[in-house]
Amino acid sequence: MKQILDAILAGETSAEAYADLEIPDHYRAVTVHKDETAMFDGLATRDKDPRLSLHVEDVALPELGPGEAYVAVMASAINYNTVWTSIFEPMSTFGFLERYGRTSPLAKKHDLPYHVVGSDLAGVVLATGPGVHTWQPGREVVAHCLSVELESYEGHNDTMLDPEQRIWGFETNFGGLAQIALVKSNQLMPKPAHLTWEEAASPGLVNSTAYRQLVSRNGAGMKQGDNVLIWGASGGLGGYATQFALNGGATPVCVVSSADKAEICRKMGAELIIDRKAEDFRFWKDEHTQDPQEWKRFGKRIRELTGGEDVDIVFEHPGRETFGASVFAARKGGTIVTCASTSGYMHEYDNRYLWMSLKRIVGSHFANYREAWEANRLVAQGRIHPTLSRAYAMEDVGQATYDVHQNLHQGKVGVLCLAPEEGLGVRDPEKRARHLEAINRFRGSSPRPSREFRTPKASRPGCLPCIGWNVRETGRTQSERTTEER
Incomplete structure (x- = not known):
């Protein structure tokens, strides 16, 4: 790996030189283990600790197939799907890998007793398989996380509708929290030249998701003058939704x-x-009963801010905790667009406010290649900026994931993979200087945990970690955690 890293750090290495580099047969990666999927049985969700289930270990390099690429990963990022994978909720991701492995001989390699996780990356193409012509070794890239086969007609109008659509690093193996990642070549996009590796890695999943959900005709189709209610407006998704609303x-x-x-x-x-929190909005009287009076107080507060107008669009992702309020708050004929349910999947709302006011609920999931490319182009142009607040070393990925799980973070949390330090990879310093304040807007906003420990290391897939650490308590109850900010 040293030769690969040296070539990347040199910055002027030719495509031919990259093609001549020897790619090791093993690499360091962040994994979960199939034989540990029951380790949190009986625990409440909030008590399941990613620091115990995530491993940093050597894994075998997968075979490079047609239409695929190896990417040397300089940096990656934590998304909530990594939290789900690490705590084996709502189900173990090994079921995804097993089903994918049965689809074709090429996909069989994904069905392993360990899962290399991560759905973001910024890095450099090392090699490509047969049939790849655009992305040559040495190209600096980011990757979106849409994996599709496109052998069925359903996906050719919108690839998100492909029957074999999956999220790379979550429903497939060989993800981005690693020194090397295996991707389909149609996941690759140019790295924004004015960003560091860790900054460039952070927008991928959430930026593309927010773009489709809010801007695209496949989502809410936001237009000028719309009022947009954004839950968790400074969080991973919400930070991009807020920027798209302002830009649009x-x-x-x-x-x-x-x-x-x-x-x-x-x-x-x-x-x-x-x-x-300051205005003490509590949409649930207890675990089973919502409080419509709080919906009304919330709607009144919105109208006080907007000059008497209800919102045209509600940007939803917390789910159960907020969905009733979201349906109520949208204007007559308005849209509630949802892409996640971090506080619970079983939503409850008063349907009278939906049908009698002609509102609509739109489901939105990640983005197709065109939408992801357009979202990345806006980052490259300096119109949309990273929301990175902090970057961890790969050895501390368990702590990084724990912070996201417990909502101790702000914006996006990055992870350095091959990059030896932060601040590397900038190729356009002049553009960076023009946008530096916006790029650093979220920096330092995440509290540094008072006590950290590193993710367990394993010498081979399947070996168990020592779990004798003293896990730091957050001092916050479930009701106090703000799930919408994830």
């Missing part, structure tokens, strides 16, 4: 859970902000 001539109504998070929204240019 809409007015974001930002929902956050602290004064610090409200200040980040203001730095992005948002003016209409609701601090849920």
Whole structure:
């Protein structure tokens, strides 16, 4: 790996020189193990600790197939699907790998007793399989996480509708939290030249998801003048949704859970902000009963901010905790567009507010290649900026994932893979200088945990970690955690 890293750090290495580099038959990666999927049985979700299930270990290099590429990963990032994988909720991802492995001889290699996780990367193409012509060794790239086969007609109008659509690094193996990743070549996009490796790695999944959900005709189709309610407006998804709303001539109504998070929204240019914690909005009386009076108080607060208008679009992703309020808050004929359910999948809402007011609920999941490319192009142009708040070493990926699980983070959390330090990979310093304040907007906003420990290392797939650490308590109850900020 040293020769590969030296070539990348040199910055002027030719494609021919990259093609001549020897690619090792093993590499370091972040994994979960199939024989540990029951390790958290009986625990509440909040008590399941990714630091115990994620391993940093050597794994075998998978075979390079047609239409595929090896990428040397300089940096990656944590998404909530890594949290789900690490705590084996709502199900073990090994079921995904088993089903994928049965689809073809090429896919069989994904069905292993370990799963290399991660759905973001920034790095350099090392080699490509037969049939790849655009992406040559040495190209600096980022990857979107859509994996499709496109052998069925259903996916050819919108690849997200392909029957074999999967999320790379979550429903497939060989993801981006590693020194080397295996991707389909049609996942690759140019790395924004003015960003560091860790900054460039952070937008991929959430930026593309927010773009489709809010801007694309496949989502809400936001237009100028729309009022957009954004849950977790300073978080991983919400930070991009807020930027898209501002760039697109809409007015974001930002929902956050602290004064610090409200200040980040203001730095992005948002003016209409609701601090849920400060204003004590509680949409549930108890675990089973929602409080419609709180919906009404929430709607009244929105109208106070907008000058009497309800919101045209609700950017939803918390799910169960907020969905009833979201359906209520949308204007007559408005849209609730949802891409996740981090607080619970079983949503409840009063359907009278939906059908009698002609509202619509739109489901949105990641993005097709065109949407991901357009979202990445906006980053490359300096119109949309990373929301990276902190980067961890790969050995500390368990702590990074734990922070996202416990909502101790802000924006996106990055992970250095091959990159020996932060700040590397900038190829356009002049453009960077013009946008430096916006690029660093989220920096330092995530509290540094008071006690950290490193992810267990394993010498081979299947060996068990020592779990005798003293796990730091968060000091926060489940009701106090702000799931919408994930």
